[in-house]
Amino acid sequence: MxxxxxxxxxxxxxxxELKLEGLDEPAKQGVVDDAVYIIVRGAWIKIFEALSSEKQAEFSKILDGSPEDADAILGFLKKEVPNYEDIIKEQIAEYKSVLLAK
Amino acid sequence: MDLLNDYLEKEPINPDNKSAFSRDNLLIAADVFQELDWTAEYKTPEEKTKHEDNIIKSVRISHSEAEINAAVRVSLIRNRIMTEINERVRTGERPEDIQNERILLEKESYISSLKELKVEYLRTRLEGLKGRVGADDFEQQAQNAEISAIKIANAEMVKWQDIMIDARRALNPEGWDHIINFFKHTAEKASKNKLLGGYFGMNRNLRTALTAGIIGGGIAAFAAPLAVAAGFGGAGFVAYRICRSLIGGNFGYFLSKKVFQPLAKKSFESKKNIAAEFAEGAGVSESKDIFKMIASGEVIYYEHTLSRIAEQNIKIAGQYAEKMRRITTKYKIHNVAGTVLSGVIGGMAGMSIADMVLGAKGNIAHTVAGLVSDKPKVMTGHNFVTSKADSVLPDKVTITPPQVESTGDGAVLAENAAKLRQNTDVIVTKPRAEILSSEVLERAIVGEGKGVTHVLQRQLEADPKGWGYTGDATDAKALRAWSGAESYRIAVKNGYINPSTGAEVWVLDLGPKGAAGNPAYVLEHGPGGVGVVKEYINGKPAGGVGTIDAYEKLHKPTSAVVHENISESPLPEGGAKISGAENVAAQSSVADTVATADSPAAQSAAESAVSSTAEKVADISVVQSRAEAVQIFEKAFNGLKDISHDFSHLSLAEQYNALYGSSSMKEAAAAVDYFKKNNLFDGVSGGESKTMLGFFKQFEELTKVFEQNEQKFMDTIKNVTHLDEANMNNFLEMRLKRVWEYLGNGQNESVSKLVRSVNLTPAEIANNLTVGQVLKARFVDGAFVSLPSSVRL
Incomplete structure (x- = not known):
């Protein structure tokens, strides 16, 4: 895409676009929840496969050693998967494309 | 290039009319449409066939050819990839580039087919609504059709992701091994878990099938027949549970716990997002177990097994509807959306994925993300309100003069209290508002089925040292025994109990059924540390100690209950001034605390009873002969043996029931009792006796598992709620209806947080389950459910 x-x-x-604006709020939220879940999952697959084995190991160390260090984790992502935001965007777009198909 | 041609050549799926669809194809379609119930059990093959015939008939009637074609196509592509991965692994090939390319091409076809599926499915539904244009419910029906189409598409996308997850590991095992190693550390901490014990006790084929479940969706149902074939008659649901966890948990865990949650930490710390807090605290236990399994290298692929999976997957993927629900709902409780997404893509003007789903402008997104407010909100739709501790403080402090009764128990009680009050002037001159907080009130309010001494006990246990307890405060049993005796003593001193007659003050249930509106009996320190009780209603001073107020009544038991620990001299007996009809809602009383199951003595007895497994099952006696005992026992023994492999998979409630609650176990208790009474265990020479002793051993082992799980559960709840043990126990015993009403007062933030974290459902409230029952299911079983309607985080 x-x-x-x-x-x-x-x-x-x-x-x-799906003409679901009339749904009650919980139902709307359910739709969004499911969408976010699938998008996040798909994005993570993409993000991780973008890393080499070595980088996966490096990333693992960060996650293992500094699981609460948001800056370190985000820093790694920005450095090693600089297009990670694009990956997420692509996942969102792909998801939407399926649901909006006509 | 259309990779589907391969499939189409092998199996035409585009017949001119629906009757030409093969049986398998129609079942495949039914699966995609989420109309198959693979969990259904059949007594005979004929019954199963009949069920499938009905499904097929329904598919033919309800779905268009185009729909069925699209459904079969997405299934075939999915299985094609799965089979190919299997083949690559089997042959030892790792042509990553080729396979990646292949996967990409397949995905292109898959997405294309998925779009077609969604479109055709929706079109059929909408065509069916043509005749209803203009009807009142037309819009609703149209929306329902769209939602159904979305759900089907969602489920298929998740299935595809499952395949991709495993494909990546197959293609790059070294890289994944690093990840696996990473999770080893976490997994080792969870050495005692509900999955592994039973998992490693399983037949190799079953284990292989289960682990291979990562590959594709729908494997859960496949595992059930395999489990039966492997001799695990009751393992089907276990297999499902494992597969559900595997498929739903791997990446989700990694994402939520190690990436998104940390990223979101700053966000929710700054915003005090308690939903996020719970996502971190409550949503990881199950996944830890899963990763230990993966980390241990148990993901093994056998050609035969995987071939069977590939062949059958398209037929048996029927669990996905339920699975999807569980996955998404588990996700909700993890609340990854709420905790992480804005952090992950914070560089994009702080927008979350949910924002982008809604075109970067929807308020719903903020609701989902749970980041809309800096102030923690609660479930206004279900009587949850923002906690306002200040609001429960009295505006004006007035002290009600004591109304001393002239005769009878009322007089005795009042006199007793008056004596106490004469020595505690400091209390009556001190503004009562100064010593109150919402927490204090919460402990002091008499809930359903509780009495004055109960709330006194609760307050004592909240500050045992402050109330003179010199024992080990971490020893729950000892603490409970002390608080029970002490609360009784204070109740007597304050005129709520006449120890010589057993007459006592009962508390009526005011306002709506439940704690709401009920009086609070606040325990305060008087001179010399003596416990003085002050009464409040809705946070404001009320009534008087020793007075039988409108919200109380005097109860005279038919037989006196004398507490052996009380040293006061017996007071003269008198007649009760207030008699009146029984208040059903107020059947609990101080007497409950003193003389029934809540009493220290009763508790101690109960605890002794559970300390011995033999004693545990020997509390009934109905067996009349050795032959009968042996027969009953063997039946129970075999039943326990059957589940022992899977025992650690069971939820806490299921474990409890298996050990203590099943009819066969109760019968076994009678059998054991017969053996004991007739000294048939002495010498243990007979095979039957040895078998029975073997049963004890097994029973004891399973009991340990249960207790460990129970402790894990309690620890979890404790960590989440930050309630002390006494309050936590009280809370767990509370009925949800009561909690609901209780929280309507917004009096306990920690409890409110906990309840929100488990997302109580209206059904659970309607069923009036205890909080403990719900939490056991949630925390141990991992079966989180979605937020009830109107819930806002």
Whole structure:
């Protein structure tokens, strides 16, 4: 999926496009919850596969040694998977593309 | 390039009419449509066939050809990939680039087919609604159709992710080994867990099948017949549970615990997001176990097994609807969305994924993320309100003069209290508001089924040293015994009990059923450290000590209850001034605390009873002969033997029931009792006796597992609630309805947090379960459920 398409999809309000704005709030939240779950899971697969074996080990050390160090973890992601935000965006866009298919 | 051609050539799936679909294809479609119940049990093959026939008939009627085609296609692609991974691993090949490319191409086809599935499914549903355009429920029906289509698509995407997860490990085992090693550390800490014991006790084939469940969705159902084949008659649900955990837990855990939660930590620390706090505290136990399993290298692939999986997966993936629900709901309790997402993509103008799902402007996203407010909110939709400790403080302090009764027990009680009050002027001149807090009130309010001494006991246990306890405060049994006796003593001194007659003050249930609106009996330090009781209603001073107030009544037992630990001289007996009808809601009383199961003596007896496994099962006696005893016993023994492999998989409640609650175990108790009474264990020469002793040993081992799990549960709750043990026990015993009402007063933030963390459902409240029952299921079984409607984090 090209970047322009991704950006376009990111701007789409999924609930609105699916005509689910009339749902009650809990139901809306359920839709979003499920979406976020699937997107996060998919993003993590992508993020991790982007790392070499060595980097996975390095990342593991950070996670193991400094699990509460948000800066270290985020720093690693930014350094070693600089496009991690793009990965997440792509996952969001892909998810939306499936649900918005017509 | 259409990789589907391979499949299409092998098995045409685009017939001109639905009757041409093969039976397998229709079952595959039913699975995708989440219309199969693979958990159904059949007594005969014919029954199973009949059930499937009905499903097939339903699919033909309810779904279009295009829908069925799309459903079969996504299943075939999924299984194609799964089979290919299996093949690569089996042959030792690791052509990463080729396979990656293959996977990418397959995914392209998969996504394409998934879109088609979603579109066709929705179109069929909407076509069915054409005739209802303009009807009142048309919009609702249309929305339901969309939601159903989304759910199907969601489930398929998760299934695909499951395959990808395992593919990555197969392609890059070294890299994954690092991750596995990482999790070893965590897993070792969870050496006693509910999954591993039973897991390693399983037949190798079953273990292989279970671990291979990572590969594809729907393996849970597959594991059940395999478990039966392997001789584990009761292992099906265990297999399901493991598979559910495997599939739902691996990446999710890694993400939530080690990445997202830390990233979000700053966020929720700064925002005091208590939902996030609970996500971190309550959502990891199960995953630890899973990763130990993975870390131990038990993910082994056998060609035969995987081939069977590949063949059958498309037929047996029916659990996904339920699984998806569980996965997503577990996710909710982890509340990863709430804790992490804004942190992860914080560089993107602080937007969360949920924001982007809603086009970066939805308020729902903030609700999901739980970051909308700097102030912790609670479930306003279910009587949860923001905690306002100040609001429960009295606006004006007034002291009600004592109303001394002239005769009878009321007079005795009042006199007793008056004597005490004469020595405690400091108390009546001191503004009572100064010594109150919501926490104090919470402990002091009399709840359903409780009496004055109960709340006194609760307060004593909250500050044992402050009330003169010199024993080990961490010894729960000793502490409870002391507080029981001390609370009784204080109740007598304050005029709530006449120890010589057993007459006592009962508390009526005011307002709605439950603690709400009920009086609080606040224990304060008087001169010399003596315990003085002050009464409050809704946080404001009320009534008078020694006075039988409107919210109380005097109860005279038919037989006197005299507490042996009380040294006061017996007071003269008199008639009760207040008689009146029984208040059903107030059946509990101080007498409950003194003389029934709540009493120290009764507790001690109960604790003694559970200390011996033999004693545990020998509390009934109905067996009349040795032959009968042996027959009953062997039946129970075999039953226990059957579940022993899987025992650690069971939830706490299930374990308890298996050990103590099942009918066969109760019968076994009678059998054991017969043996004991007739001294048939002496010498232990007979095979039957030896078998029975062997049973004891096994029973004891399982009891240990149960106790360890129970302790783990209690530790978890303790960590989450920060309640002291006494209060925690009280809380766990509370009925949810009561908690609900209780929290309506917003009086206990820690309890409120806990209840929110387990997301009570309306059904649970309606069923009036105890909090403990719900929490046991949640924390030990890991079966978290979704937030009830109207809940806002």
């Amino acid at each position: 090209d970047k322009a398409k991704i950006e376009e999809l990111l701007k789409v309000d999924l609930l609105k």
